[in-house]
Amino acid sequence: xxxxxxxxxxxxxxxRLRVWLNLLKINRGIEAExxxxxxxxxxxxxxRFDVMSALYRHPDGLIMSALSSMLMVSNGNVTGIVxxxxxxxxxxxxxxxxxxxxxxxxxxxAGRQEFERQAExxxxxxxxxxxxxDAQECAVVLDLxxxxxxxxxxxxxx
Amino acid sequence: xxxxxxxxxxxxxxxRLRVWLNLLKINRGIEAExxxxxxxxxxxxxxRFDVMSALYRHPDGLIMSALSSMLMVSNGNVTGIVxxxxxxxxxxxxxxxxxxxxxxxxxxxAGRQEFERQAExxxxxxxxxxxxxDAQECAVVLDLxxxxxxxxxxxxxx
Numbered sequence: 520x521x522x523x524x525x526x527x528x529x530x531x532x533x534x535r536l537r538v539w540l541n542l543l544k545i546n547r548g549i550e551a552e553x554x555x556x557x558x559x560x561x562x563x564x565x566x567r568f569d570v571m572s573a574l575y576r577h578p579d580g581l582i583m584s585a586l587s588s589m590l591m592v593s594n595g596n597v598t599g600i601v602x603x604x605x606x607x608x609x610x611x612x613x614x615x616x617x618x619x620x621x622x623x624x625x626x627x628x629a630g631r632q633e634f635e636r637q638a639e640x641x642x643x644x645x646x647x648x649x650x651x652x653d654a655q656e657c658a659v660v661l662d663l664x665x666x667x668x669x670x671x672x673x674x675x676x677x
Numbered sequence: 678x679x680x681x682x683x684x685x686x687x688x689x690x691x692x693r694l695r696v697w698l699n700l701l702k703i704n705r706g707i708e709a710e711x712x713x714x715x716x717x718x719x720x721x722x723x724x725r726f727d728v729m730s731a732l733y734r735h736p737d738g739l740i741m742s743a744l745s746s747m748l749m750v751s752n753g754n755v756t757g758i759v760x761x762x763x764x765x766x767x768x769x770x771x772x773x774x775x776x777x778x779x780x781x782x783x784x785x786x787a788g789r790q791e792f793e794r795q796a797e798x799x800x801x802x803x804x805x806x807x808x809x810x811d812a813q814e815c816a817v818v819l820d821l822x823x824x825x826x827x828x829x830x831x832x833x834x835x
Contacts, residue, residue: 532804534815539707539803541822546704548829549697645697646690651828656821657692663810663818664699670809671706 549648556644561637566590568641570600571609571626571634580613580625609633707806714802719795724748726799728758729767729784729792738771738783767791 550565557563573589574581581589587597601624604610609630615621626634652660708723715721731747732739739747745755759782762768767788773779784792810818 531812531815532800534812534819535804535807535810536800538807538810538815538818538822541819541826542700542704542707545822545825545829546700548826549700552829552832642690642694646693647832648829649693649696649825650832651824651826652693652696652821654689654692656824657689657696659817660696660821661692661699663814664696664703666809666814667703667807668699668706668809671703671710671806674710674805674808 549645552648553641553644557637557641560640563637566597566600567604568634568637570597570604570624571630572638574610574624574626575631575634575638578625580623582615582621582623586624604630707803710806711799711802715795715799718798721795724755724758725762726792726795728755728762728782729788730796732768732782732784733789733792733796736783738781740773740779740781744782762788 554565557565557568561568569590570586573586583597583601586601590597601610601612604624605612609627610624611627612622613625615623649657712723715723715726719726727748728744731744741755741759744759748755759768759770762782763770767785769783769785770780771783773781807815
């Protein structure tokens, strides 16, 4: 069996670095594009969309710390985002029984409806931006990304 | 030929959304890990490392706007970062001939040395965090990511 460097013309660590830099670039490019479209189309931001998405998946609501840990986009100021979504009538704060200081954030019916409207278009955009991949290639990418994540979890806090 | 939904059990747009959400998660996880290690090991940040990396690849220096557009990590306050790297003796501002108000940022010899020291360890970390992929899988990922990027560029500003 040939040496890895010989087969690929690159040291393995250099090649993994290239993978990482490409992941960063793609992430940055797609996020910038989605950010612009969310602003133009819905007058909203990715962190706002992200907060609504997490709450949509948890109809009973989430306390702030749970919400923070769930966000896909950089957290930003979650409390501030929730405050503004409350002002807009998309989120309601409900008391947590047995803890007078805590509150769960929950989507209002208007919030659920608004999120569904945004999510539908967001999905079309993502499908368009990732349109270079067909179904089989998507499956391959998903498989390889899962492998990275499993290994990454093992490598954490070494 | 079978319908895509039939073959994969998912609508194509749902599958591409899954790819995107996985890209986001991986990006977020690896960045968080690298951020922590850069701070602990070198007392530095990813945007600082990123600025030094761009300048390392441009030994003649870069004006601020060129530097900003080149950064991989979110830009942050590039001017502020450059100011602090100047204070640390890692960057020098050199005048641009014919434009009295402009200046190029350039790494000092100490800056080049410090970046090399950090980059070497950074590469080892990335290789470890992406250790779940062998050389062939890296090549497959790179190929598929390139396809996303090419399509993404076409989809921009539609």
